[in-house]
Amino acid sequence: MNYKLDFTPVIEGMPQLLLACLGTFGLALGGMALAIVIGIGGVILRDSRVAALRWLVKGFVELVRNTPFLVQIFFIYFALPLAGVRLDPTPTAIIALGINGGAYAIEIIRGGVQSIGKGQIEAGLALGLHKAQVFRLIVLKPALRAIFPSLTSQFVLLTLTTSVCSAISAYELTSVAQRIESDSFRSFEVYGTITLFYLIISWVMMRFFAAISQRYFSYPVK
Amino acid sequence: MNEAATSAAAPANAMIDMFHVEKWYGDFQALTDINLSVRKGEKIVLCGPSGSGKSTLIRCINHLEGYQKGEIRVGGTRLGDDARTIDAVRREVGMVFQHFNLFPHMTVLQNCMLAPMRSLGVGKAQAEATARELLQRVRIAEQAEKYPAQLSGGQQQRVAIARALCMKPKVMLFDEPTSALDPEMVKEVLDTMIALAEEGMTMICVTHEMGFARQVADRVIFMAGGAIVEEAPPEAFFSAPRHERTRKFLGEILQKH
Ligand SMILES: Nc1ncnc2c1ncn2[C@@H]1O[C@H](COP(=O)(O)OP(=O)(O)OP(=O)(O)O)[C@@H](O)[C@H]1O
Numbered sequence: 001m002n003y004k005l006d007f008t009p010v011i012e013g014m015p016q017l018l019l020a021c022l023g024t025f026g027l028a029l030g031g032m033a034l035a036i037v038i039g040i041g042g043v044i045l046r047d048s049r050v051a052a053l054r055w056l057v058k059g060f061v062e063l064v065r066n067t068p069f070l071v072q073i074f075f076i077y078f079a080l081p082l083a084g085v086r087l088d089p090t091p092t093a094i095i096a097l098g099i100n101g102g103a104y105a106i107e108i109i110r111g112g113v114q115s116i117g118k119g120q121i122e123a124g125l126a127l128g129l130h131k132a133q134v135f136r137l138i139v140l141k142p143a144l145r146a147i148f149p150s151l152t153s154q155f156v157l158l159t160l161t162t163s164v165c166s167a168i169s170a171y172e173l174t175s176v177a178q179r180i181e182s183d184s185f186r187s188f189e190v191y192g193t194i195t196l197f198y199l200i201i202s203w204v205m206m207r208f209f210a211a212i213s214q215r216y217f218s219y220p221v222k
Numbered sequence: 223m224n225e226a227a228t229s230a231a232a233p234a235n236a237m238i239d240m241f242h243v244e245k246w247y248g249d250f251q252a253l254t255d256i257n258l259s260v261r262k263g264e265k266i267v268l269c270g271p272s273g274s275g276k277s278t279l280i281r282c283i284n285h286l287e288g289y290q291k292g293e294i295r296v297g298g299t300r301l302g303d304d305a306r307t308i309d310a311v312r313r314e315v316g317m318v319f320q321h322f323n324l325f326p327h328m329t330v331l332q333n334c335m336l337a338p339m340r341s342l343g344v345g346k347a348q349a350e351a352t353a354r355e356l357l358q359r360v361r362i363a364e365q366a367e368k369y370p371a372q373l374s375g376g377q378q379q380r381v382a383i384a385r386a387l388c389m390k391p392k393v394m395l396f397d398e399p400t401s402a403l404d405p406e407m408v409k410e411v412l413d414t415m416i417a418l419a420e421e422g423m424t425m426i427c428v429t430h431e432m433g434f435a436r437q438v439a440d441r442v443i444f445m446a447g448g449a450i451v452e453e454a455p456p457e458a459f460f461s462a463p464r465h466e467r468t469r470k471f472l473g474e475i476l477q478k479h
């Protein structure tokens with residue numbers, strides 16, 4: 001053991017690493033936004049009256065949850081151009097993260113929706129609201145509240161999964177770190193540093209979700 | 223499918239008409255040949271043993287449950303299974319549930335404003351004015367900014383009544399509105415219902431509060447096994463029940479209270 005620590009390349013690369021943290025946040029927030037849309041939309045379609053839509057959502061969830069994210073992101077990265085859509089790695093990464101997170105979000109949010117008592121729905125219908133209004137105005141918020149802790153863990157996981165997007169050279173922390181490491185061979189220092197960064201990023205995300213919860217889901221319940 | 227042929231003899235001032243209504247849950251027949259006509263301003267108390275179909279009957283009136291045979295008319299609108307007539311009927315029929323079913327994420331005021339704004343298209347200021355007025359009427363105006371979980375059961379049920387009234391319904395349905403309440407809160411809810419009755423509201427109340435029935439009901443209806451067994455004005459109903467099942471039921475009820 002006479003490996004001498006040398007943080008010089010890390011310190012010199014610090015501005016790039018810090019900027020890359022913003023890239024990571026960007027991927028994570030973009031992915032989450034898409035995942036929420038897919039999650040809520042998927043829950044609506046998952047219980048739709050049209051059997052084909054229900055099966056489509058079920059199939060989507062099974063496919064995404066039982067295949068590796070790395071394979072998914074490669075597939076999207078190389079499949080989209082075949083469909084005539086040519087996207088940069090970063091938008092591709094957001095789409096992949098959103099699709100992956102969305103599949104998990106569907107199952108999580110669905111659990112929340114099912115936890116809402118039938119009486120709530122009937123009260124809304126009896127007041128003359130339509131099914132879609134009942135879902136949007138009466139069911140959704142308490143449902144999200146019920147599963148918010150699980151959704152938070154899922155989204156912290158999604159945040160950390162952004163590092164896999166280095167495989168298609170999306171702009172984020174891990175790929176920038178890899179570049180510094182391959183120029184300097186200071187693996188321990190570089191990856192030690194970004195490990196700490198990821199820890200901080202996760203913590204910031206958790207604070208972010210706690211603030212959302214505090215803001216929107218803090219109404220009193222029995 | 224509904225049989226149109228049966229609807230001939232509806233009285234002109236009928237608010238609710240049920241003709242030969244039959245309902246099944248799968249193979250189980252929950253309602254058998256229900257015929258009931260409720261005049262404008264009339265108050266009906268519906269009672270009967272557990273599982274006799276009381277909830278099912280009133281839930282058919284606002285189509286929370288569909289029915290397979292017969293016909294239901296509410297305020298002249300024939301209730302089909304199309305969204306248009308269901309909407310029309312639900313806007314005219316208020317319902318109060320055993321477990322209040324207030325929306326937990328909205329304040330009392332928001333609970334009362336939601337449906338008038340979203341379902342009737344009433345403006346915000348108007349909806350708020352109506353809500354405050356009705357909260358006043360159920361004597362709970364000072365709790366308008368609270369959330370349901372911060373209220374007692376009796377208070378929650380009064381809010382639920384106000385919330386239904388904000389739609390300016392022509393009929394109010396009550397499904398055991400006091401049976402989930404602690405005994406000391408029953409009276410405040412019954413008093414609210416009595417006041418509503420005195421204002422002339424058309425009401426169908428599923429309840430085992432026989433004092434309320436005596437004081438308010440024009441007719442008491444006894445159901446058993448999915449059918450209407452007996453109906454009579456309260457005096458006759460309580461003093462001289464005609465059917466053995468009614469007598470047995472009244473015996474059990476009076477013993478409990
Ligand atoms: N969704 C349903 N599916 C199947 N059977 C049902 C359903 N809802 C009610 N039933 C059955 O229909 C019958 C009538 O039920 P209903 O709830 O109308 O009775 P009730 O008179 O209101 O009883 P309670 O006093 O217990 O509220 C019961 O036998 C009940 O088991």
Ligand SMILES: [Mg+2]
Pocket residue numbers: 276277278397
């Ligand atoms: Mg019942």
